[in-house]
Amino acid sequence: MNSLKVIFDVDTWQEIFGSIAKNKTRTVITVIGVLWGIFIYITLSGAAKGLDNGFDREFEDMAMNSMFVWPQRTSVPYAGFKVGRYPRFTLANVAQLKKKIPEIQYIAPRNARGVFGGSPPASVVYKEISRTYNIYGDFPDYTKISTKKIYKGGRFINEQDQENQRKVCVIGERTQEELFDEDENPLGKYIRINNVYFQVIGVHKYLEGGGFESDGDIFIPFNTFRNLYNSGEEVDWFTIAAYDDADVVAVEKNVKDVLKKIHKVAPEDERAFGSFNIGEVFNRISGFANGMTFLSLVVGLATIFAGVIGIGNILLISVKERTKELGVRRALGATPNEVRIQILLESVFLTVIAGVVGIILGAGVLAIINLFTQDLSDFPYTNPTVPIPLVIGALTTMVLLGTLIGLIPAQRAVSIKPIDALREE
Amino acid sequence: MIHISNLHKSYKMGDTSLHVLKGIDLQVQEGELVAIMGSSGSGKSTLLNILGMLDLADEGEYRLDDVLIKDLTETTAANYRNQFLGFVFQSFNLINYKNALENVALPLYYQGLGRKIRQQKAIEYLDKVGLKEWATHLPSELSGGEKQRVAIARALASEPKVLLADEPTGALDSKTSNEVMGLIQQINNEGKTILVVTHELDIAHMCKRIITLKDGVIVEDQKVEQVIAEVHV
Numbered sequence: 260m261n262s263l264k265v266i267f268d269v270d271t272w273q274e275i276f277g278s279i280a281k282n283k284t285r286t287v288i289t290v291i292g293v294l295w296g297i298f299i300y301i302t303l304s305g306a307a308k309g310l311d312n313g314f315d316r317e318f319e320d321m322a323m324n325s326m327f328v329w330p331q332r333t334s335v336p337y338a339g340f341k342v343g344r345y346p347r348f349t350l351a352n353v354a355q356l357k358k359k360i361p362e363i364q365y366i367a368p369r370n371a372r373g374v375f376g377g378s379p380p381a382s383v384v385y386k387e388i389s390r391t392y393n394i395y396g397d398f399p400d401y402t403k404i405s406t407k408k409i410y411k412g413g414r415f416i417n418e419q420d421q422e423n424q425r426k427v428c429v430i431g432e433r434t435q436e437e438l439f440d441e442d443e444n445p446l447g448k449y450i451r452i453n454n455v456y457f458q459v460i461g462v463h464k465y466l467e468g469g470g471f472e473s474d475g476d477i478f479i480p481f482n483t484f485r486n487l488y489n490s491g492e493e494v495d496w497f498t499i500a501a502y503d504d505a506d507v508v509a510v511e512k513n514v515k516d517v518l519k520k521i522h523k524v525a526p527e528d529e530r531a532f533g534s535f536n537i538g539e540v541f542n543r544i545s546g547f548a549n550g551m552t553f554l555s556l557v558v559g560l561a562t563i564f565a566g567v568i569g570i571g572n573i574l575l576i577s578v579k580e581r582t583k584e585l586g587v588r589r590a591l592g593a594t595p596n597e598v599r600i601q602i603l604l605e606s607v608f609l610t611v612i613a614g615v616v617g618i619i620l621g622a623g624v625l626a627i628i629n630l631f632t633q634d635l636s637d638f639p640y641t642n643p644t645v646p647i648p649l650v651i652g653a654l655t656t657m658v659l660l661g662t663l664i665g666l667i668p669a670q671r672a673v674s675i676k677p678i679d680a681l682r683e684e
Numbered sequence: 685m686i687h688i689s690n691l692h693k694s695y696k697m698g699d700t701s702l703h704v705l706k707g708i709d710l711q712v713q714e715g716e717l718v719a720i721m722g723s724s725g726s727g728k729s730t731l732l733n734i735l736g737m738l739d740l741a742d743e744g745e746y747r748l749d750d751v752l753i754k755d756l757t758e759t760t761a762a763n764y765r766n767q768f769l770g771f772v773f774q775s776f777n778l779i780n781y782k783n784a785l786e787n788v789a790l791p792l793y794y795q796g797l798g799r800k801i802r803q804q805k806a807i808e809y810l811d812k813v814g815l816k817e818w819a820t821h822l823p824s825e826l827s828g829g830e831k832q833r834v835a836i837a838r839a840l841a842s843e844p845k846v847l848l849a850d851e852p853t854g855a856l857d858s859k860t861s862n863e864v865m866g867l868i869q870q871i872n873n874e875g876k877t878i879l880v881v882t883h884e885l886d887i888a889h890m891c892k893r894i895i896t897l898k899d900g901v902i903v904e905d906q907k908v909e910q911v912i913a914e915v916h917v
């Protein structure tokens with residue numbers, strides 16, 4: 260009988276089922292070893308993927324290579340200035356930065372009230388309702404750095420709004436809920452912000468992970484903000500996006516160096532400007548996620564390996580116990596190859612069954628975890644999946660290992676002469 | 685059917701060598717029922733093992749149905765055993781997790797026969813030994829005599845040229861021994877060549893010819909008046 264035919268022969272499998280079913284408890288315990296391995300592997304790498312997806316989601320509304328830069332207090336006396344000065348960014352800095360640093364793709368100056376300590380939020384009135392909300396003065400380019408999803412019908416601030424210093428605003432979902440009736444369309448309505456009427460042009464959908472932003476924020480054109488608060492040329496902070504291929508860490512350093520020069524801050528003063536580099540944080544986090552994936556691969560494979568060795572071990576014992584049976588089979592005409600293939604297939608079969616059950620259980624656990632974490636918006640965990648090629652890869656590895664490890668008991672089974680096997684009691 | 689000349693076999697036991705068969709010459713014709721007798725250590729089991737191709741002789745010639753049995757690999761030996769020989773053991777050697785039918789069908793599986801034919805033949809031979817009703821029973825649910833009858837059915841199923849029985853009644857009481865020997869006689873009467881190794885004289889006398897081994901040589905070879913086994917069912 261040729262070996263390929265044997266594998267697809269119903270009778271071969273019947274023989275294998277027969278001998279596996281003979282000792283159910285042992286078979287189950289053996290299978291659990293490998294099952295545990297693949298289960299750990301699937302669960303861990305799925306969880307790692309979930310974390311990875313979760314981090315991606317946290318940052319989905321921000322350009323990956325963007326950063327914020329804001330002024331703080333100087334800590335080094337320089338150019339005749341004392342320590343503890345507050346340098347102020349100005350609109351003129353935008354052109355200066357763009358000129359000096361070609362890696363900058365977009366730069367959006369922002370002003371805000373109510374966000375950081377010191378400035379009160381805007382008081383907003385619509386009909387009889389009066390509330391306070393954080394308010395931002397923004398350039399249209401801001402949406403190219405930080406995506407703002409605007410509900411249907413509305414829009415974000417555009418160039419015309421900016422040029423004409425229009426009194427228009429984009430409000431948050433919460434602002435809409437609190438100020439307007441449920442069935443009232445806020446678009447086109449006028450609300451009073453610090454006693455000035457503004458027309459609502461859009462409602463933005465709140466996205467998690469936007470840092471200090473909230474679902475009540477109101478965005479107005481930068482120039483309008485300037486008039487409203489009389490802030491002149493001043494800019495609270497810059498939001499900067501570098502080109503995709505730029506090194507964000509280097510860009511961040513350059514931006515600070517240029518700003519230090521402009522604002523006469525000591526080059527060695529690390530505390531004069533604060534910054535938050537999303538690109539760098541993102542790189543670090545995705546590095547962490549990659550590490551998790553790698554770790555789960557190593558742990559999973561090691562556990563699978565241990566499990567497969569367990570199968571080999573049990574089959575060795577089983578072959579020893581079945582010495583006589585195998586002797587009888589050979590006396591009845593089983594060739595050494597037939598015996599070998601039978602033991603090998605037992606090994607592979609057990610491994611594959613264990614693998615498939617492990618994958619199913621792992622997928623089940625991932626689904627349950629997903630169910631529980633779905634509604635947790637502050638927990639970075641989304642859609643834990645294991646890519647199919649990895650699953651197939653794991654199964655192939657197991658079949659391979661199962662075959663290799665099965666070779667040992669298979670060889671052992673035929674190394675005893677049938678006559679000695681028959682004599683064994 | 686069986687031609688053996690000048691067969692020698694010795695086993696190495698550490699430094700010393702044990703010469704078990706010291707030149708056996710034996711001819712067995714088709715349809716004979718031969719008892720091989722001898723005390724333990726006389727070499728009768730060794731002879732049977734060599735006849736059964738489970739062991740190889742050191743020297744001498746062995747022809748089975750005009751096929752020279754020499755320099756066998758494990759694989760060809762397995763194929764010859766499967767085609768030419770049927771084994772009946774003292775301890776039955778049924779596979780305990782297979783039922784009677786599956787046990788009988790096992791050599792047919794190794795012959796590469798299809799599933800239906802195997803089932804059909806196995807039923808046929810179980811019927812022949814009177815155990816058709818017990819086809820689905822496991823060996824543990826059968827008595828010693830029934831087990832041996834299943835084993836005989838299994839040995840016959842592959843339609844071997846020679847049936848080799850090693851102490852087939854060694855583990856049975858005298859009543860069931862009679863039953864089993866009656867079955868063996870019946871099969872022999874249908875023309876099958878059978879060799880029975882035994883150390884019991886009454887069993888030997890149920891055969892047609894008795895060969896007595898002592899210290900590795902044949903000391904006596906006589907045709908005997910066959911005692912018909914009385915079967916009390």
